[in-house]
Amino acid sequence: AQSVTQLDSQVPVFEEAPVELRCNYSSSVSVYLFWYVQYPNQGLQLLLKYLSGSTLVKGINGFEAEFNKSQTSFHLRKPSVHISDTAEYFCAAWSYNQGGKLIFGQGTELSVKP
């Protein structure tokens, strides 16, 4: 079965430092990949998505992610974080062989400190 693994449950970082949130997926077929952000007491908001084409995708708020098929990874990066980026980030995968379900990772809590 398809699974999504986020390798870090918590990532503390100082403001203006770069950050990488790691995500690996398991799928032997074509897969669509997503990153969502959840601010406290809010729903999930789409940050970016990979459907096909260029493996480097850019999203909102200065985030980007790179699809690496050989490593089955889709890591999220930002070159310089702000306090306002403090939130929980979810990686998700969708493929035809999962019956149309979007499968989420466990989430990574990003904490940006001044």
Place this chain on the structure above:
Amino acid sequence: DAGVIQSPRHEVTEMGQEVTLRCKPISGHDYLFWYRQTMMRGLELLIYFNNNVPIDDSGMPEDRFSAKMPNASFSTLKIQPSEPRDSAVYFCASSFVDIPSGGYTFGSGTRLTVV
């Protein structure tokens, strides 16, 4: 568009009581999803509908849970009887195609506490 609207935002109920969570999807979206979020299990898909018809309910934890979508603009998730282990945040999401090329749009969630 006001987005996906869920009500109530918070619900506190006693064990054994019936709980009904409500969701209004975005107009024109014909897929609706119910997710549950807990610390232990993360985000779990409970059930989803296409054109008001339940397609996959394999994530519904047990018979105490039921979901309906009587029309394109309204869905309910009911727990009867509720138990403390049902405490979680329940999210509703909608999309207009099954391949989520646009991503799912999530509501703000209902935080359920069963005491």
